Amino acid sequence: MKHYRIETIYTLLQPLSHIGESESTQSFLNTTTVVNDGKPEEVFVYTGNALRGMLRDCGARYLLNKLEIQVPLKAFHLLFSGGSIGGAQSLDIDQAKIIRKALPFVSLFGGGVGNQILDGKLKQTFAYPICRETNGILPSYVEKSDYSWRHFTNVIEFSRKDDEKNVNIADQFLLNNEETLLLEGDSKKKKKDEPATQMRYGVEYLAAGTKLWHRWDIICNELELGAFVSAIHEWQKQPYLGGMSGKGFGLVKADMDLITEDDREPFASIGQEFIQLGNTAKQAKDTYDAHLKEMYDTYLIDKKEEFTKLLAGEVK
Template identity: 40%
Template sequence: MALSSFRLHGIFTLRSPLSHIGETISASSHLAQDQILQPDGELTPVFAYSGNAWRGQLRDLSAAYMLDAIGSPRVGLDAFHLLFSGGAIGGAQNTDIAQARRMRAAMPHLAVFGGGVGNQILEGKLRVGSSYPICQEAIPVLPPRLHDEARKFAYADCTFEKEYSRRDDAKIESVRRHLNDDPEMTLLDAPKKGKKTAATDDVPTQMRIRSELVCPGVRLYSWITVHDVSLEQMGCLIAALHSFSRSPHIGGQASRGHGLVDVAYEFEDLSSGEVHDLIKIEDGRSLLAPKAVEAKAAYDEHLRNLYDQLLANNEDSIKTLLGAA
């Protein structure tokens, strides 16, 4: 089967503030930053959404997509770590390397993302760069076609600070009736007769937290390079991006609504130089270009064949490789 190498050029458009903490001092958290060398020779700190964080998120989505497609088997602990976190290097050799290689040959997920088994690395085919805001100070690391847009924005205008307070629910009368003031009582115990209760009214539990965030509306440039992949392996990556649309959040504090994004990736064939749209995620909907549809369909067919093997072959099946129950 013909192999291809390609690069995906992506844009994250923030629909809510983005939190990606690099340092915490007391009750204040600060954004992760890289030092970027400017044309005048100065080093300038600029926000960077870690390529490792994005790669890890895609790995989790890809592993879950694959396991769901082959009947959601409950895998062994070693296989779980290999699929979802890349395994581990060093220590005792708990996983059979030959078995891991068979898993990689059978599973595009491991071919694309790779993993560590014992003291050996099964190298993946994916390279993921950090994402930078399209602003003046990031121009040295942005592709030329984005330089005109970047000149319109200073990095100082791309971030802001926000304070949060954690309220003391024990002081709110509408819910305080559910509070058990006796520290020795269990959840279902009745109050003990004659026992004094704790004086919770004097215990301050409210605090304020300050977070540095990237502003909604900011656009981040992102890239992914994949070398020597089959159509099914390309489809593995597309399936992970497609799954991302179910909860399109990056960074931290998604429970507060942070990190909501739209995403658009262009495909660049590294052999022919051909460039075209590949996938867009807008308002939580995934829109696949024809090439992406073709690749995902090939991968889905591959997973259906794996599932058929699980049902038909009890001796040399993917389920056996996974140590699944």
């Protein structure tokens, strides 16, 4: 087992929406409290849970695409959501070793398998903006900022409208448009000549160009590191953070460095159109891909049922 410390600088290429709370028609960024120069201050934060969930989904997709299989619901929940515990919780060390060896992805992210919990090996921080409020908690190599994170935020407004009242499309595509329409769950009829319903709502966002810092700490073997890299490799196909990506939010680039006792080396660089893996990341991914090929040859050619039992924690 080795310790891998991976630090990432995310640069927003589009505005970021990561909502913490909403009030009426306004949604606000997620925040936390930090102590800066002895004073508590509010600052935006991108939660570690959101990053972990995003990577878990990507790693599960990579695994299943490589194995060219679909899985039953119980295994689906294990891979994408962490599974669940059925019955009294127990610890079967031999079974846990089998699962960790065969499924480094599950070993890395953890999950409920059968009637036991496998602890994941990923430890991480929140992702903080590089700003005045975080100068005291970010690594010394990160350039200090004189600007508050509030300088990087703004509010954009959207509108929802009732397209039923758009005669350019309703007359052509809406079935029985000449008739009055019943509102769902309402006994009153909606007349054709009523005004269209339109609502405006506001979303607070972090501006494009803002940089976020984040750190992973992983004590694992090379296979498990390869499972981590596979998740990054899958994520780079759509490198978005936060919500509302369908509205133009969340595109980022990421520069990831591996921190060692003596130096720092490039781990992965993710741009809009490419991913460049460093030597350690590439070697780990190659090892993981070879392991998945061996799993395919061992289980999925004529032993698919055994693989399903493995995912369900039924292999003894």
